[in-house]
Amino acid sequence: MKETYGWSVNFNDSQKYIDICQQIVKNDEVFSNFKCNSEYNSILEHVSFELGQEYFGYIKNVGEKIYNENYEKFIENDIIGNPKKYFYDNKKISPTTLRYIKNTFDLSSICEQEKVCKIVEVGGGYGGLCKTLSVLCDFDQYISVDLPETIELQKKYLKNFSELYSKIKFIPCNQLNDIFDVDIFISNYCLSELDLGNQLNYYDKVIKNSKIVYITYNFMVENCKNNYNTIILKLEEDGFEVNTSNYHDYGCSTNKIIVAKK
16 A cells, blocks of 8 residues: 555545656656546646636636647646647647646736745646646746655656756655745645645745745545634635635636645
C-alpha cells in the first residue's frame, strides 16, 4: 500500500495514480503518451472539450490579445505527453492547458503590477501550471510540493524546459519545512482534498507566510464545507482580505476559488 499523506480521494484512485506516476517516470514509452493514459486521466488531464470552451470564452473576454500573442509559448505545454487537443477559434490546444491559462490570467489580475519572486504550489500534477504561468510571470523561484512519486514526474517533465527548470525547487510533501516570504501560494484542488490536519499543516508552514493565496477548493470531498470554513476563518484571523466571489471554477459550480491578500 502506498502512502498518500492525508489525500482523501477514493483510495483505489489514489493508489492507481501513484502507480501510474511511477510507471511514467520509469518508462519513456509510457511517458510519451501519459496525458491520454486512462489511469492517469482518472485524476488529471481530463478536462473535456466542452469545459475547454468555457475556459476559452473566459480567456477571450479578459485577455484575447495576450492569448494570441503568447499562443506559441502556451502550447509548449502540449508538446510532451500526447494530450487530447481541439480547435478553439482555429487554434489547436488541449483543454487542460486552457485551464492553466485561465488560472494564469486570474493570477495576473490578482497580482497586478506587483513583483513576484517566490511561488509555492501544492499539488502541481506534472507541472503544467508552472510551465504555463512562466509564460507571463517572470518569477525567480517556483517551489513545488507534492507526493514523492509525483515530484519525480514533475522533474522528468519540466527538465525538458531547461530555463524554467533551473528556477524550480522540488519538495516531496513528507520533507516539507516552513517556507517564508512567499509571494503567491497556489493549490488547485489538492489542498482541499487533504484531511483537515494536513490542510492546517500546510497553512502553518506556507500559507500564513504568503502575500497572495489562490486555492481552488473541491467541494466534492468529505467534510469539505467545514474544512473550507476553517481555512477561511484562519485567513481572516491572520489579516488576509478574503475574496470568494469574483473568481470561480468552471469545472464544477459548487467548487470555490479562494483569493486572499495581505
